[in-house]
Amino acid sequence: MPGLLLDTLRGTNGSRRPVWLMRQAGRYLPEYRELRGRKGGFLPLVYDSAAAAEITLQPLRRFGFDGAILFSDILIVPYAMGQNLEFLAGEGPRMSPRLVDVALSALEGVPERLSPIYETVRLVRAALSPEQTMLGFAGSPWTIATYMVAGEGSRDQHETRAYAYRDRGAFQAIIDAIVATTVDYLEGQVRAGAEAVQLFDSWAGSLAPAEFERWVIAPNAEIVRQLRARCPGTPIIGFPKGSGEKLVAYARETGVDALGIDETIDPLWAARELPAGLPVQGNLDPLLLLAGGDELDAQARRVLDAFADRPHVFNLGHGIGQFTPIEHVERLLGVVRGWSR
DSSP: OOOHHHHHHTTOOOSSOOBOOTTOSSTTSHHHHHHHHHHOSHHHHHTOHHHHHHHHHHHHHHHOOSEEEOOOOTTHHHHHTTOEEEEETTTEEEEESOTTTSOGGGOOOOGGGGHHHHHHHHHHHHHSOTTSEEEEEEEOHHHHHHHHHHSSOOSSOHHHHHHHHHOHHHHHHHHHHHHHHHHHHHHHHHHHTOSEEEEEETTGGGSOHHHHIIIIIHHHHHHHHHHHHHSTTOOEEEEETTOGGGHHHHHHHHOOSEEEEOTTSOHHHHHHHSOTTOOEEEEEOHHHHHHOSHHHHHHHHHHHHHTTTSOEEEEESSOOOTTOOHHHHHHHHHHHHHOOO
16 A cells, blocks of 8 residues: 555645655764764765665654655766766765866766666665655756756856857757656666655756746656656656746646645745646745744644645755754654644
């Protein structure tokens, strides 16, 4: 029998709400910090399947979340496409060679770099109860392309945006290559045991409307189309962070099964404007979880009440912060689990 989370992603609006948190496996947990201290850097942890599975399971043991989100990174896809990847302490990820400097054809794919991730999925799914859902994920093409072109993250993705205007053909080729690898990658996760997947478009909010249609909606729609043909029945969650009112077009045109909503969106607006019956996920501000207190309770209830008339997965508007107190997570879960429609 599928659990509450999988039922909700498939369109059931039950009396209770499933809950998981983006980045629920990570630095705010003392057990994660202890394991990382023994094992070393971030990328070695991702490629140690047993360690990555342990990290994925840690928050479920502590909090009993309804879903386990794979411990990995969105940049595994360009790494498998042949770019070098390193994580520098205090500076974030770096990719080389930058595609603003060399042609896409200069990269030589290394698809075997995906295999340890599939093993992590297998290990986690084997350890979960039948009621808990295994969630896989990948970065969406626009967000991945920003790192591939510029070699690192930036606040406004100016280098990649300019490249996309300057050379439409070359940038389209990059996007198409990312789509192809991402579909293979997500299919591999599903074959290994993922029961639903999420597409993270962390930098979708930096694009003008026409560019959003071209570089966010169209590639994600193609991923949905291909993955649905290969893995029918697997729910796909789209999360185009920062999209604002463009969420409506994204939901309608990509065909995702559920829509992740960030904290800048009024949940009452989303409940009113998004397609009827579409499952939604979100959208508590992660800083409210950091702050805690009565305001956390009140705003969590506001989110729950706003989405009472449609399937809703309770989550944050983005990833949980590193310094979030454990007791605040426990308090939030008490609110969510105590609510009923």
